[in-house]
Amino acid sequence: MKYTGVYWLGPVYDMGGYGNVSRNFLRAFESIGIPVFIHSIGPEHQEIGESTIKWIKNLSSNQIGDRVVFIRHGLAELFQVSFAVPHVVKNIGVTLFETDRLPEGWASFANLMDEVWVPSRFNYDTFSKSGVSPEKLKVVPYGIDVTKYSPGRPCKKLAFPSSVNSxxxxxxxxxxxxxxxxxxxxxxxxxxxxxxxxxxxxxxxxxxxxxxxxxxxxxxxxxxxxxxxxxxxxxxxxxxxxxxxxxxxxxxxxxxxxxxxxxxxxxxxxxxxxxxxxxxxxxxxxxxxxxxxxxxxxxxxxxxxxxxxxxxxxxxxxxxxxxxxxxxxxxxxxxxxxxxxxxxxxxxxxxxxxxxxxxxxxxxxxxxxxxxxx
CATH class of the missing domain: 3.40.50.2000 (Glycogen Phosphorylase B;)
Incomplete structure (x- = not known):
């Protein structure tokens, strides 16, 4: 690989969708053996579980070398913020949006990046139509921890409200x-x-x-x-x-x-x-x-x-x-x-x-x- 490691900036401890996506990207990096330094932003929710918190802390490494990919995950406003990250040779933004176009300013923020990773062809179209340079856009789908989300896992019975039908x-x-x-x-x-x-x-x-x-x-x-x-x-x-x-x-x-x-x-x-x-x-x-x-x-x-x-x-x-x-x-x-x-x-x-x-x-x-x- 051209790069020695990844500096990941994102809401890794968040219980919501952005946090879930950040953690699944970290699992993807782990699967290909590229070292990652994890810079957490946003809320820290204990609901993600002690084992997940421990895994994140253990995964984060200071040894990411001298050819670093700096990846920012979040709203596109994050792409314009200056961070003092050493040895960066490539800047990547990871984001998405859900309507037919981007909010005002987002295309300019996205164009500050060397690449912008969006999860779907839908967003490739909406981002490019909104002014993001098509050559910067890469479709990188979101992953999921299939070891946890599997049809064969034991099913814990939940106590639904007594009024809920079958x-x-x-x-x-x-x-x-x-x-x-x-x-x-x-x-x-x-x-x-x-x-x-x-x-x-x-x-x-x-x-x-x-x-x-x-x-x-x-x-x-x-x-x-x-x-x-x-x-x-x-x-x-x-x-x-x-x-x-x-x-x-x-x-x-x-x-x-x-x-x-x-x-x-x-x-x-x-x-x-x-x-x-x-x-x-x-x-x-x-x-x-x-x-x-x-x-x-x-x-x-x-x-x-x-x-x-x-x-x-x-x-x-x-x-x-x-x-x-x-x-x-x-x-x-x-x-x-x-x-x-x-x-x-x-x-x-x-x-x-x-x-x-x-x-x-x-x-x-x-x-x-x-x-x-x-």
């Missing part, structure tokens, strides 16, 4: 207006009667800048009183990674209604565990989801403006952006099919696990990285 749709998400929980709740209530033995379980976590009580009340405002908690239950409590895996294992179908997914790590985790999944056929998740391994909700041909509440709440990132147009009838149709068609659920789940384990293991992503750095 068939469970699960959605795990961080509270945000782009997560489409309102659309999902309406589709569920319109499609399934109170007499049917089916429930929707919403595992929601809130970021540090959001009031948990506000997030909970906002979600509850979309749930008809007669459905909660008899058919729709919310789990707001923090979960460890082990309990989250058990939650996936104890559901029947994982469904994401993320209106704009930069990647879709929870979907990927459920697939790796051998669970049937539902998501939109739009965005970054189409890199690993297709009609052979997933239930896909077809979107309309023309895009529409992102939710007005999202534009108002975060204009810096979403003002004038667009995303897929989703008709509730199509959401209902796919949910019904997933509910009644056990044979297809089993076929898709088996293929999903095989695809994720074959193409998105740390070792497989490591081979992609090794080729780029050779």
């Amino acid at each position: 068939f469970v749709f699960l959605y795990v998400f961080g509270f945000d207006y782009r997560k489409g929980y309102d659309l999902l709740i309406k589709a569920f209530c319109d499609e399934f009667s109170p007499a049917e033995d089916v429930s929707l379980l919403l595992k929601v976590y809130t970021h540090s800048d959001i009031d948990p009580e506000f997030a909970l009340s906002e979600i509850q405002s979309h749930i008809p009183p007669e459905r909660c908690p008899s058919q729709i239950a919310i789990i707001p409590e923090p979960y460890s990674e082990e309990d989250l895996i058990a939650l996936y294992q104890n559901c029947d179908v994982y469904i994401s209604m993320d209106r704009a997914a930069g990647w879709g790590m929870p979907v990927m985790e459920a697939m790796a565990l051998g669970k049937p999944v539902i998501a939109l056929r739009w965005g970054g998740s189409t890199e690993f989801m297709n009609e052979t391994n997933s239930f896909l909700i077809e979107t309309e041909e023309a895009l529409v403006p992102v939710d007005a509440k999202l534009q108002a709440a975060r204009p810096r990132y979403y003002l004038h952006h667009q995303w897929a147009d989703v008709k509730i009838e199509k959401v209902r149709q796919v949910m019904r099919e997933a509910y009644v068609n056990k044979k297809r659920r089993e076929q898709l789940a088996k293929k999903a696990a095989a695809d994720i384990h074959q193409y998105y293991s740390p070792a497989r992503i490591g081979t992609i990285i090794k080729k780029l750095l050779s």
Whole structure:
């Protein structure tokens, strides 16, 4: 390899999606034997587990040599910040975005890098159309720890709320207006009667800048009183990674209604565990989801403006952006099919696990990285 080591700057201890991605990149570097110095930024969540924290600390090395690749993982604003890292011969930014374009300034920040790694062809297109030099863009998919997320692992039984019915749709998400929980709740209530033995379980976590009580009340405002908690239950409590895996294992179908997914790590985790999944056929998740391994909700041909509440709440990132147009009838149709068609659920789940384990293991992503750095 041309380079002696990697200086990794990213949210490695974060329980959220960015932290998960950072750790999986570290596993990929570990698989190809390139030394990494780990510079942690952002929150440090103990929920990732003591063994993971110990692994990160043991993996970090000061011996990364005199031809260093400096990789920054996070929002593109991070690319303009000056850091005193010695012996850097290449600067790489790792990021993504979920709508049809980039926030203002992001293209300029990205063009400061020698390379920008994006996880999907979807983002290759949106970044290049927004002004990032195409020759800088490299598609490096996100990996997953297939040793943890495996269909054969023992299943821990979780105590669901007593009201939850035997068939469970699960959605795990961080509270945000782009997560489409309102659309999902309406589709569920319109499609399934109170007499049917089916429930929707919403595992929601809130970021540090959001009031948990506000997030909970906002979600509850979309749930008809007669459905909660008899058919729709919310789990707001923090979960460890082990309990989250058990939650996936104890559901029947994982469904994401993320209106704009930069990647879709929870979907990927459920697939790796051998669970049937539902998501939109739009965005970054189409890199690993297709009609052979997933239930896909077809979107309309023309895009529409992102939710007005999202534009108002975060204009810096979403003002004038667009995303897929989703008709509730199509959401209902796919949910019904997933509910009644056990044979297809089993076929898709088996293929999903095989695809994720074959193409998105740390070792497989490591081979992609090794080729780029050779």
